[in-house]
Amino acid sequence: xxxxxxxLLRQSILFRDLxxxxxxxxxxxxxxxxxxxxxxxxxxxxMPEVLHVILSGRVALMGELPEEAxxxxxxxxxxxxxxxxxxxxxxxxxLSAQVVAEARILMIxxxxxxxxLNTDIALAAAATRLLSVHWRRLxxxxxxxxxxxxTRRLAxxxxxxxxxxxxxxxxxxxxxxxxxxxxxxxxxxxxSRAFARLREQGVAxxxxxxxxxxxxxxxxxxxxxGTVSPExxxxxxxxx
Amino acid sequence: xxxxxxxLLRQSILFRDLxxxxxxxxxxxxxxxxxxxxxxxxxxxxMPEVLHVILSGRVALMGELPEEAxxxxxxxxxxxxxxxxxxxxxxxxxLSAQVVAEARILMIxxxxxxxxLNTDIALAAAATRLLSVHWRRLxxxxxxxxxxxxTRRLAxxxxxxxxxxxxxxxxxxxxxxxxxxxxxxxxxxxxSRAFARLREQGVAxxxxxxxxxxxxxxxxxxxxxGTVSPExxxxxxxxx
DNA sequence: CGGTTGTTTGAGGACGTTCAAGTACTGTGG
DNA sequence: CCACAGTACTTGAACGTCCTCAAACAACCG
Numbered sequence: 258x259x260x261x262x263x264x265l266l267r268q269s270i271l272f273r274d275l276x277x278x279x280x281x282x283x284x285x286x287x288x289x290x291x292x293x294x295x296x297x298x299x300x301x302x303x304m305p306e307v308l309h310v311i312l313s314g315r316v317a318l319m320g321e322l323p324e325e326a327x328x329x330x331x332x333x334x335x336x337x338x339x340x341x342x343x344x345x346x347x348x349x350x351x352l353s354a355q356v357v358a359e360a361r362i363l364m365i366x367x368x369x370x371x372x373x374l375n376t377d378i379a380l381a382a383a384a385t386r387l388l389s390v391h392w393r394r395l396x397x398x399x400x401x402x403x404x405x406x407x408t409r410r411l412a413x414x415x416x417x418x419x420x421x422x423x424x425x426x427x428x429x430x431x432x433x434x435x436x437x438x439x440x441x442x443x444x445x446x447x448x449s450r451a452f453a454r455l456r457e458q459g460v461a462x463x464x465x466x467x468x469x470x471x472x473x474x475x476x477x478x479x480x481x482x483g484t485v486s487p488e489x490x491x492x493x494x495x496x497x
Numbered sequence: 498x499x500x501x502x503x504x505l506l507r508q509s510i511l512f513r514d515l516x517x518x519x520x521x522x523x524x525x526x527x528x529x530x531x532x533x534x535x536x537x538x539x540x541x542x543x544m545p546e547v548l549h550v551i552l553s554g555r556v557a558l559m560g561e562l563p564e565e566a567x568x569x570x571x572x573x574x575x576x577x578x579x580x581x582x583x584x585x586x587x588x589x590x591x592l593s594a595q596v597v598a599e600a601r602i603l604m605i606x607x608x609x610x611x612x613x614l615n616t617d618i619a620l621a622a623a624a625t626r627l628l629s630v631h632w633r634r635l636x637x638x639x640x641x642x643x644x645x646x647x648t649r650r651l652a653x654x655x656x657x658x659x660x661x662x663x664x665x666x667x668x669x670x671x672x673x674x675x676x677x678x679x680x681x682x683x684x685x686x687x688x689s690r691a692f693a694r695l696r697e698q699g700v701a702x703x704x705x706x707x708x709x710x711x712x713x714x715x716x717x718x719x720x721x722x723g724t725v726s727p728e729x730x731x732x733x734x735x736x737x
Numbered sequence: 738c739g740g741t742t743g744t745t746t747g748a749g750g751a752c753g754t755t756c757a758a759g760t761a762c763t764g765t766g767g
Numbered sequence: 768c769c770a771c772a773g774t775a776c777t778t779g780a781a782c783g784t785c786c787t788c789a790a791a792c793a794a795c796c797g
Binding site for chain 2: 320321322323324325326328330341342343345346348351352374375376377378381382384385386388389390391392393395396397398399400401402403404405439442479480481482
């Protein structure tokens with residue numbers, strides 16, 4: 258393993274607290290792969306053969322149901338592992354994984370990983386932390402899907418992914434609109450209209466760049482039920 | 498601890514594989530409580546003080562957002578623990594927990610549980626399994642919310658909670674409609690209409706009882722996008 | 738019982754989707 | 768460099784699902 262890869266591994270929740278020998282043990286026979294945008298890591302319905310650890314890049318987990326187009330359930334970044342539950346339980350994947358930004362992936366043999374989970378306390382504890390972090394992200398998403406309108410969901414997502422907590426910022430936002438729309442539970446058309454509505458809340462878009470002029474104001478928009486605005490009296494409650 | 502409680506503990510994912518001494522250690526100073534329907538176990542935004550393990554009964558995890566009514570994120574039953582992620586990460590609850598059917602709850606001190614997680618490999622491994630099972634439930638729910646109509650979501654939920662895989666069955670279904678509606682991401686009115694539409698798919702409701710005349714047919718309805726037989730041959734025993 | 742709460746049904750309306758067209762962006766070859 | 772095709776995104780109009788509001792009905796409980 259290259260030294261820079263080892264450094265990247267040290268940033269993952271799963272491995273950052275692992276002593277060197279434990280890391281070496283779980284990574285035995287593991288291999289590294291750099292995959293281009295569009296590459297399919299695995300498909301829903303198949304059995305996991307390796308545990309994927311994202312060292313860099315970005316991966317979308319997508320779910321599909323009969324007679325329906327696929328929808329992104331969540332995006333994952335450097336430091337995340339995919340998909341621990343399927344590997345732990347030795348069950349088929351409930352999701353497919355597709356690279357959305359060129360990614361460097363470490364692939365760990367599932368049998369070895371399961372063995373280490375049952376013998377290495379540091380790894381097992383780290384796995385509970387990783388799963389816990391993911392759990393909370395899914396919970397927030399479900400709350401948003403059930404309680405917020407499309408526009409408020411977008412605003413909440415932007416706030417959650419902006420590099421700052423308050424004030425203003427301009428940042429790159431490379432998500433394809435088409436995929437982002439399904440992540441947020443709407444169509445690309447609705448996403449486009451949601452962005453349009455957020456313009457009057459100080460959200461400007463310019464290609465892959467997004468500017469939030471006042472995060473506190475946008476937060477107030479989300480928290481007020483979308484009733485706050487320069488001069489928009491329209492009441493637009495979420496799905497309650 | 499009473500002997501029957503110990504037996505119930507042995508059915509929980511978290512403790513079923515734990516040797517007796519490990520179980521005794523994590524349960525030190527733990528206490529048991531029987532709580533009536535309506536009791537609040539904890540509130541969103543507060544810090545966990547104990548880990549709740551459901552020995553019997555039923556608990557709803559509910560999320561709320563500013564300016565919105567609360568929505569049930571998921572129901573949990575005997576054998577489940579609440580909420581491991583908040584306890585593991587020592588972060589505020591993202592959800593509130595309310596008893597929906599009289600429940601016997603074991604309460605474990607969080608500091609002790611975290612300590613055992615970091616020292617007892619069997620417990621840590623069990624925790625990854627429990628979190629993994631929950632993870633998959635949340636993923637399925639998100640897929641349903643994003644890809645299925647209200648009526649299909651109800652049908653899929655019924656199938657997932659029916660006591661059989663195929664054929665017909667009549668079973669008690671004690672969920673309050675109001676709560677079930679929010680679990681499914683719709684209003685009580687929409688839920689009522691969804692049940693009405695499922696009548697022609699062989700779903701009969703009678704107070705707290707539900708009858709599915711042909712699970713395979715209902716499954717076909719879900720998988721076909723709801724386009725199957727608006728008016729069906731009154732009864733076709735076996736496959737549709 | 739009557740009051741309260743929960744569920745069902747109806748009518749109307751809002752949000753989001755679908756369908757369709759137009760516009761911007763990307764990469765390729767002339 | 769520009770023409771061009773292909774794709775993605777945006778905008779518009781019509782529709783449909785689901786929500787809101789309101790009332791009737793049923794069930795529960797003191």
